[in-house]
Amino acid sequence: MGYLGKSEKPTFAEDVAVAIRAVGTSNFMPELLNLMRGAASFKGAFVSLLNAGKAPEHVYDNVRAERRSVVVDRWLDRAWLLDPFVVRFIGERHEPVMVLRDVAPDRFANSDYFRIYYKTLFLxxxxxxxxxxxxxxxxxxxxPSEGATRFTRRDVKKLTELHPIISALCEQHFHRSPSSGQLEKSEVDFDGVIDKVCKGLTQREIEVVQFLLRGHSTRSIALLLGVxxxxIKVHRKNIYRxxxxxxxxxxxxxxxxxxxD
Known part of the structure; x- marks a missing residue:
């Protein structure tokens, strides 16, 4: 087999081989992401480790330094509780690969979470x-990569087809490197976080707060709560008061x- 010329693009098999060789090294995550880019074009990447009842751990990101306080630090502190992908994970309703429109509530684009984590960052x-x-x-x-507007169903399909390889590589790497994150795991009572924020509210009002923060409309909350x-408008008025x-x-x-505290 001949060697690649400088202008030739590596083949899929060669990208897999590079990712395999990176298992157990500090280059693993960048090489894994490079392999995944062959299935779907993307630029930004933020990887965390999720466990039920615990705050996420930071694993890897390629976020620019000036954006870290909003994109990474604030998300890890508390905003992850409003992330529609994490909400799906908590509810055990996630697929291996999902796009934003599959998980976002009906008024998500009007939520403050969207304003900070999507519009402000031009995501x-x-x-x-x-x-x-x-x-x-x-x-x-x-x-998505610069200039791209939306991920396509083809992107989801291609990443889903690649998912068994992604999983096998991650299983091997994190088996060899069990200490994946730099943050100490902390116990989290999901409802308790909002309980502390919303002292003095009834349990039903707290439920409404959770849905409001995650981007649900009044009609959507009413359907979810069966009222x-x-x-819901009365609850909302009482919450604000x-x-x-x-x-x-x-x-x-x-x-x-x-x-x-």
């Missing part, structure tokens, strides 16, 4: 890949900036 779409390993589930959050939209706020943006701010 037009997101694709999530879930990989189960021995000590949890890897969540690979991928953003009328008018009832009890918390001393007047908008959903203020509610989002309370959620992000309240202390953990």
């Amino acid at each position: 037009k779409d997101e694709i999530g890949v879930f990989v189960t390993i021995a000590n949890g589930t890897l969540f690979l959050s991928l953003g 009328s939209p008018a009832t 009890k918390l001393g706020i007047s908008s959903q943006s203020a509610l989002f701010s309370v959620f992000l900036h309240s202390t953990n």
Whole structure:
């Protein structure tokens, strides 16, 4: 077999071979992502380790330094509770590969979470890949390449076809490198986080808060809770009054900036 010329693109088999050789090394995640780019074109990548009842652990990211405080630090602190992909994971309703429109609530594009994590960062779409390993589930959050608008069903199909190879590589790498993240795992009571933020609210009001923050409309919340939209509007009015706020943006701010004490 001849050697590749400088202008020739590596074949799929050669990309797989490079990823295999990177198992157990610090180059593994970049080489794995390079292999995945053969199935779907993407640029940004943020990888975390998920476990039920625990906060995510940081595994890898290629986020620029000036964006880390918003994209990585704030997400790991608390905002992950509103991430539609993580919500699907918590509810055990995720597929191996999912695109944003598959997981987002009906008013997600109008939510403050979307404003901060998508519009502010000019992130037009997101694709999530879930990989189960021995000590949890890897969540690979991928953003489209510059100039791209949306991920396509072909992207989902190609990444799904590649998923068994992705899984096998991750299983081998993290078996050899069990300490995947730099953050200490902490126990998290999902409902308890919002309980602390929303002191003085009833349990039903807290449920409404959760849905509001995650981007559900009044009608959607009513359907999920089995009540009328008018009832949800009353709950919403009472929530704002009890918390001393007047908008959903203020509610989002309370959620992000309240202390953990």
